[in-house]
Amino acid sequence: MGSTIATAGGEQSPLRLSAASSATSSGGADWRDWVKLLKPRVVSLVVFTGWIGLFLAPGHLNPVLAFTAILCIAVAAGAAGALNMWYERDLDAAMQRTRRRPIPAGRIEPGAALAFGVTLSVASVIVMWLATNACAATILALSIGFYVFVYTIWLKRRTPQNIVIGGAAGAFPPLIGWAAVTGSVDVLPLLLFGIVFFWTPPHFWSLALYACRDYGRAGVPMLPVVAGARETRRQIFGYALVLALVAVLPWALGYTGAVYGVSAGLLSFGFVVLSWRVLRDRQDESGTSLTGDAPARLNFRYSLAYLAAIFVAVAADHLLVR
Amino acid sequence: MSDFPPRPTAAQAEELTRRQRGRNVALIVVLAAVALLFFAITLVKLGHFG
Incomplete structure (x- = not known):
């Protein structure tokens, strides 16, 4: 966040005038804007779970190829994030949390973001195939396609269950890491896939409970917007x-x-207890929290630590017991 | 002659140049890293199949 434009959110920038008047140019973008387009925080989680899949897999992969596999998973996740930001630029512009992203802020032209995302997607799949095997490359391509086409384009604006099915996109990395070593898929990486898959709804809906207005304003049918906070709390607990x-x-x-x-x-006991507290949060008749959604905020933070700890635990178990 | 689009001021032009330079340096670093990575992958693959 060292640049004038990034810190001022475009409002005070000396480039504001020139960026606005030459909309077809990405000349106002800093290199950090291109990094932001890759959603680095999401990438860090994906790299972590992908590495665990690779670590748990039986067999040996040369460290250079293992590094390449993780790099491909990271680049593919980033590319999918860039394509997501390209497609959702209208939603991002309407939401407080995302309106300063490079595309809605006018620092990167949509076409340039699309080209960036497509190029990185294709490159990551090809390099994965060359460095490891066709199975890992295929699952990698599937994960990008699932996130972009199934979640972003098809589901997100149509159904409140978007995050349930779309959550599969974020669950692929352990499978890819495993497949990079073995060239196949087994039960354990599928179970890790299942953990991330079922973790995503309570994690995301805990956030959506208190970021609900933003989604409503943007017209995204997130569960709290469509079914209300009360039903969302029930689903989180379930x-x-x-x-x-x-x-x-x-x-x-x-x-x-x-x-x-x-x-x-x-x-998991901790997660269930915190989710129970979300369910039992003091609320008015319409389901609006009377505590400022304090239990949901705590549950969201816990869910982040939960997933990291689960994957550390499976790696530690592998290291200590096996 | 209309002044549209408006010409950047000296400060704006300097800022733009700084940003372009930053992007170019970042691109050089990425390209060099990719070349190095491909070289390393090739060595590993040749060793593996050799």
């Missing part, structure tokens, strides 16, 4: 219960040891 069951499956089915089993049990 998914937390399912997640708790899925999270202990790797241990129950014998794919991990007790280190993971105990960790997953305790962490």
Whole structure:
């Protein structure tokens, strides 16, 4: 955030006039704007879960190729993020949280963002195939396609279940990491896929509960907007219960040891308790929280730590027990 | 002659040049890193298949 434009959100920038008058140019963009287009915070989570998949897989992958595989997962996730920002530039402009992103702020031209995203998507899949194998490259391509076409273009503006099905896009990295080593898919990476899949709805809806107005203004049919806060709280608790069951499956089915089993049990118990507190939050008749959605805010923060801890636990179990 | 689009002031032109230079340096670094990565992948693959 060291640039004049980024810190001032475009309002005070000396380039404001020239950027606005030459809309076909991306000349006002700083290199940091292109990095922002890749959604670096999302990429960091994807890299982490992808690396765990690679770490758990049986067999050996040369460190250079392993690094390349992780890099491809990161670039592909970033490229999908750029394509998402290109397609959702109208929504981003309407939402407080996203209106300063490079495209709605006028610092990067939409066509340039599209070209950037497509180029990185294709390059990441080809390099993954060359460096590892066709299976990993195929799943990587599938994850990009799922995020862009199924979630962003098809579901997000049509159904409040968008985040449930779309959550699969973020669940692919452990599968890709595993496939990069083995050239195939097995039960354990599929269970890790399931954990991320069932974690996404309670995680995202906890955020949506207090960012609900922003989505409503942008016309995105997020669950709190369409079904109300009360129903969203019920769904959060329901998914937390399912997640708790899925999270202990790797241990129950014998794919991990007790280190993971105990960790997953305790962490999931914490998630269920916090989700219960979200469900029981003091609220008025319309379901509006009387506590400023304090339990939902806590649940959102816990969910981030939860996923990281679950994946650290499965890696630690692999290292210590196996 | 209309002044549209408006000409950038000296400060704006300087800022634009600074940003372009920053992008160019970033691009050089990325391209060099990609070339190095491809070289490393080639060495590994040749060693693997050799």
